[in-house]
Amino acid sequence: MQEADFFQDLVDKGNMLIWVAGLDKGCFYFNQAWLKFTGRRQEQEYGDGWTEGVHPDDLAACLETFNSCFDARQKFSILYRLRRNDGAYRWVQDDACPWYDPDGSFKGFIGYCLDITQQKRTELHEQNRRQLLQAFMANEPLDKLLQQLTHNLEKLHEHIKCTVTLLGNEEASHSEASASLRGFYQQYHQQGGHCWSEPILSSQNQPLGVLSVYCKASKQPSEKDLELIKDEARFAGLMIEKQRAERTLLLGSRVFQQAREAIMITDVAGRIVEVNQGFTEITGFTRDEVLGKNPSLLKSGVHKRAFYRDLWEALRNNECWQGEIWNRRKSGEVYPCICNISLVKDDQGEPRNYVSLFSDITVIKEHQKQLEIMAHYDALTQLPNRVLLADRLQQARVQCLRRQQTLAVAFLDLDGFKNINDTYSHAIGDQLLITLTQRMSKALRESDTLARLGGDEFILILNDLNQPGDYIAVIERLLKAAAEPIIIEDKLLQISASIGVTLFPEDQSDVDGLIRHADHAMYQAKKAGRNCYQLFSPLEIQKT
Template sequence: MSHGRLAGKPSPQRDEGITVSADKPAQAGSVEPEGPGREALDVLYRFVAALELAPTVAVHSTDRNGIVRYWNHTCAEVFGISAAEAVGRPLTSLSSHLEREEDFRNTLETVWKTGRTAPPRDWHIRRQDGSERWLYSTHFPVLRDGVTQQLFCMEVDISKRKVDEAELIEAGTNFRQLFERSTDAIVLIKGNGIIDANPAAVALFHCADKHYIVGKTLLDFSPEVQATGETSVVADAALASRAFIDGNNRYEWEFSLPDGAHIWAEVLLTSVTLDHAFLSYAVLRDISPRKAAEHALAMAARVFENSRDAILITDRHYRVIAVNQAFTTLTGRAAGDVMGGEVPGLLSGMHDASFYQQIWDFVAVHDHWEGEVCCVRRDDDDIPVWVAVTAIRDSAEQVSNYMAIMTDITERKRAEEQTRYLAEHDFLTDLPNRVLFLDRLQQALVSARRQHTKVGVMFLDLDRFKGINDSFGHHVGDAVLKEVAIRLTGCVRGVDTVSRQGGDEFVVILADIGGVDQAAHVATSVMHAVAQPVRSDSHTISLSVSIGIAICPDDGLDVDTLLKNADVAMYHAKQNGRNAFSFFNADMNAHVIERVQIENELRHALSNQEFVLEYLPEINIASGQATAVEALLRWRHPQRGLLMPHQFIPVAEECGLMVPIGEWVLQQACARARAWRDEGCPVMVAVNLSGAQFIDGGLVHSVEEALRLSGLAPELLNLEITESVIMRGDDTTMATIATLRARGVQLTIDDFGTGYSSLSFLRRYPLTRLKIDRSFVMEIPQPDSGANPPANLIPAIIAVARSLKLRVIAEGVETAEQLQFLKRHGCDDYQGYYASMASSDPDLKPRPR
């Protein structure tokens, strides 16, 4: 029969049985590490091999109906019936127990009812060929959940021994000669103990001579009697009496020998007349190897039946000779459906017969194959199964059987898939993470090269997201990220990929796009979707996003280049005002490289003392006197020269350096103002605050520390706050401003008119001054260009300030005409180039902001 039996017989319909999984085909001869532990498989193999290849013990099992379900090789020799002929037939039809047939049936029934092993005993049987045998049999149940499932029997052919025993009894007058020369251990028992022992008995009991035995009883060597110290004289006398009545009796005893060894012996107790005296003699044979084999076989039977893994055993011709209950549970096939037949078909249509032939060829060479396959149940459910096929060889190294062990790995596969999913997806948004994103981008690029299409990579960063976390808490920030993830997914196609890279950064793969127009359309949709207010924890949060776009092949051919260029484009969008998208180009890359260089150099500027402050005077319009100065930060770069704030402040804010720089500015400005005061010029100093200083949470401490170190009076320090910070309106910002004002510090709203402040909103803050943005002042000299030019808004702004009892200062005054306009409408102070020219202090020279 060919090895192709594993594949079964082709059928136009779907075969039931085992198939190779389509999503992960097994390799012929593969041994994958995720299979069941190899040690566990070896244990099962040893147990099953013990059942099948036991050289001296015939092992067979029957079900509740007396039908043979298992028949090993030794059974075939003892009963003269092969496994193929025996399996599936009633046990009682294979042999007869002569005049004790009813006794035999009662013995089996008792084991089924009680669930207890029957005492070993001799049975005289007649085989189907007419020959007779004596068998020494042990029947024991195999239980599962306390219920007997099968009845196993282990039998040893003792026909020759029976002949020897008969000859010994018939020897009569020659007993003494046989006693001395017998290879079996024999002891004579009279009355209360052993009176003689032959040389074989001395050897069996590991003694120097028979004096170590004579005078004792057999039960003196029992481990139980030795442990309790009980006497056994009466017991031996009773056994001897029974021998005279019954003729002979057989027992199995465990003996504890003088040297500490333990053996099992079969004891045949028989009556005899010797020298006109009635005695009994005991023939002892060492059955320790047999007992060990029986124990191993009993254990094998229990393991076979109770194993959680499905086990199927065939003969060398691939006919099934045994399956356990787990096989039925796994496949849905009852034992009766497969016993005696060929291996159930394994062909599913996903692989041809040659694939399975490779498995058998591999087993023929290596004796083992294992891999993952797909088991098809009767109800057509597919489940993943790990299968190990092993060839079992006899003592002549010939294959006698095949064993297949099958383990349901559904839960393990589900756990692996879950683990893989978690490893490839963001825990918060459930989007693909960077690992899965890079894999998909690589696949998209390979496909684009093959199809000559384009791939777009969009790098997205939420604008000012850190402020959301700091103002409302991280739980609100997490809710925002989840909502943004949902909106982004809704803006792309199924073939595209949205990934969260970490923090508030997202990346989108636009696969197989026609060109930049399609990418721009998606970017516009994303911006519109993100801009919709997010409601979380009773807060309504407005968002915007900056997007950078790189296109393959125009902006790069590999993953790293495309991601880098998309990131560059995103930074360009941020620097151009945020809430925008930008495509990558070479100039943009150079600009970003320069920005990175500035960031690196900026990190050392503070420690290298490269920052300086210049002061712009604020002039009272009515008196013409300087009442305050504004501290303006400059960076005296070693190579680039003097840099203005707009050249480095945005970078400092983005890279988190604005807080330490702001602390330095506060301390330097307060120290300079105190020096002027000591020189008799008590002038107020104004310091611009960054939004980052409010977010940091240490602003109040920084101000108090600067005042303490300098000794400057709080009323001489004026902190200028941008309108965007005021409009944020969170509780932390309001508390910080209130605390600073309570310390006596002056507070100015800077660049007023560039945001969306409302009168009712400004009333909530304890401000002292309002500064009109220079964009309004620049329009004053020009004639009206419309119904409501910017200059016409200045009187309205001043009116708002008056209603809030705020002092008004205008910045960016360059001409006398502008000054006169402000004076006419009631502005209090001004600053700018014209103010610097009017100042009498030579240190306060005209300087741009």
């Protein structure tokens, strides 16, 4: 086998769905794995034809990421649903990066998609189950709980429809339930696909009802599909039996111990009287270690006294509290939780217990942190981006006026950077920007902010200037840092910077105006020979 045929074979027979887009953003190649997955031909997918397979709810966000990253030539990773050849939508993770030829010229983008439906479904299933469990513990009506259960199933698997039919006493409800089942099957069986049902049983193995499912796909349900339906039927059985058994302790104990969330019960004096296995798994404390103790053993030290004062005030006024709280595990590790605390009263209406249900949201917090970084920091240099720059500059203006100091805003543009990009490659240019921003950051004071607007343009915010001329020393250090040679891949590179500066409150412009005036002064520095700085003069604007 020729080497080219070998690699083509790898591309076509692998699990990855691969696409390639050209300079016009139109896709001109899809590997065999992609075509087999979608059931379409190359010519159907060409250009933007592939977007016909993207779920309508995901298309706008998908195209926005694709276009913005394509224009910026930045790699990206997005999640969206793509229609498979059987009509079912599958979750895919699409990782794409710029494509350059050996000479460093930008040719387009290459994307690699992987079907992560099972992972996504597991994540959504856990989230849905947690919400349903919370509603269950809050004594929501049974019909609402069962509607939510079937809704969650249908949302998780868009190719199915399902219903729950309950059995009452044999004399009154059995025939009525059978008629309901017949109607369900008659409605969907004529459309093709498959229908099947799973009995809903009590903890004593007594029938409570039936979970009926219609699958639009022509294929038989898989073992995973059947296990999912059985699991939902088991959970439905718990909810049905709980309502019918009212206050029986047997079912409450089962739900209490099987819940993945931590559940802690205290008396009105604040002593722990019961915890479940979920509590031990999350906190590390065993049941014997905490019984009779105060929940303060979970305190992280993150919150001030006022936080707990407000929590108890809400419990007294509203008989419940819900929010985010930081706790400490037995190991000493501090972690974030979503917590719900409710007051439980006895039959006479007197306070009897407090029930706390909480979940570890460490993974969610980490994901939020990643999104925060993506939203406010430049992906290449890790410097603040335009969004964070605008916020910091507005705060700096307010602080400057309050302290009666001077604020300098500098617009920095690199001289000769485009020539390095064109001569070597964008990869070399990116490395140059990373090295240069690290060097310039070291030349700044701790209170200063260096942000990247894009390309080779940067904005500098200099706070806490007691005298208008105090900015000069920092600017001169930046010019020196930018002009020093840099070696990248054995190549000696040298550029310089042109900087424009405007001073607030002498220049009383708003955020956009300050940046615009610093930009104007930067062009004056370019005209003056580059590798220098110029201070903004309102007279220049008037002349222009």
